[in-house]
Amino acid sequence: MSKYTPQYGQIRTTEGLGKLARAHRKTRRLTLDTLSGLSDLSPKFLSEFERGKPTAEIGKVLKALRILGLEVIVRPVRSNVKRNQEA
């Protein structure tokens, strides 16, 4: 089990989100520098976000996630909405 195995699924904290983003990035063999170029966000920002910075701007976070090929789903806890209708 690698230190960098993405734990996809529910996110509760900025730490958890950042860890997932980093792990996912590494599975894609992307450096912070490359992601920086693709997203137009600074390596510094990305590094801080991945380390769980709670004061990061949500617009930039969503952008980073999108560039990484990660989707964000928001729904009620214990949703009755059928999960295969989310796409």
Next chain:
Amino acid sequence: MSKYTPQYGQIRTTEGLGKLARAHRKTRRLTLDTLSGLSDLSPKFLSEFERGKPTAEIGKVLKALRILGLEVIVRPVRSNVKRNQEA
């Protein structure tokens, strides 16, 4: 169809996220003031977040969502991970 029907599911923008949060809050018959009290976030912040402010702090956004009883799921686009294993 009400103006405030929550569109649960994938989120791509801060506008979309804010709209969902507002719609959801209203289905719960909560005012911004009440949510403010529950979350310890100011009504001003919440109002701005719901109107899609891209520079809002992600830690506070996640907190607001949690108090609202909304969960956030992050996973690869077109994930091969089975969706009923997310819980």
Next chain:
DNA sequence: CCATAAATGTCCCGTACGGTAAAAATAAAT
């Protein structure tokens, strides 16, 4: 072990976040 790549830290800067309090505007209830 060594060289290189990648990530993190430091300094500086311009911009602005989020809270408080109160006023103004808008929406909802009567």
Next chain:
DNA sequence: ATTTATTTTTACCGTACGGGACATTTATGG
């Protein structure tokens, strides 16, 4: 139509965000 409730705006404040440039530290690969 009027009153009440809710949301948005305004003004002010202390704090800090994110970017650029560069230095330092850590991780990786041979």
